[in-house]
Amino acid sequence: GQQLNQSPQSMFIQEGEDVSMNCTSSSIFNTWLWYKQDPGEGPVLLIALYKAGELTSNGRLTAQFGITRKDSFLNISASIPSDVGIYFCAGPDFNYGGSQGNLIFGKGTKLSVKP
């Protein structure tokens, strides 16, 4: 079945550094989503990607939809302490209908930022 492999599992970086994380799958996705979750809160949508090759920015965040449709990347530039949290990639789960009403998630990348 579909699986999303997210890496790295965790990152410890210095404030001001750039961050890169990625998500891969053996299946093709037609939508890639990136969420951030703070402790005790629900995931917050950061960026949505709908087209292969698409590059989209949201402030210091940039995400790309891989050309093969089997991967996606999220970059954070000039990290700040409030970037701390868990970042998830997600996509429609075709085992259960394949829409944004039923998403499959990666296991997350936990980001820690040292001031």
Next chain:
Amino acid sequence: KAGVTQTPRYLIKTRGQQVTLSCSPISGHRSVSWYQQTPGQGLQFLFEYFSETQRNKGNFPGRFSGRQFSNSRSEMNVSTLELGDSALYLCASSWSGDLDTEAFFGQGTRLTVV
């Protein structure tokens, strides 16, 4: 515009009991989905409701059920609670649940089964 509201935020139940969780979607959103989040399994899809009908269901036992009301509010119920049901239960709403309509999550209900 109010976000997705889940109640209660925290709940402690005893094994064997049942529990009902509530989710009020963003105004105008008709699709409501439920997810279970645990440290071991991550975020897993439970079910999705659209216009009061269950549209999709994940791979969870029949003890997990839900419903949606005419105002799009949704409830999920877990019967005969087990220790392994302890988790953060998240609700997400979107306008239609289609591929290009984004899903927004509530803060979740933290369920602890003792």
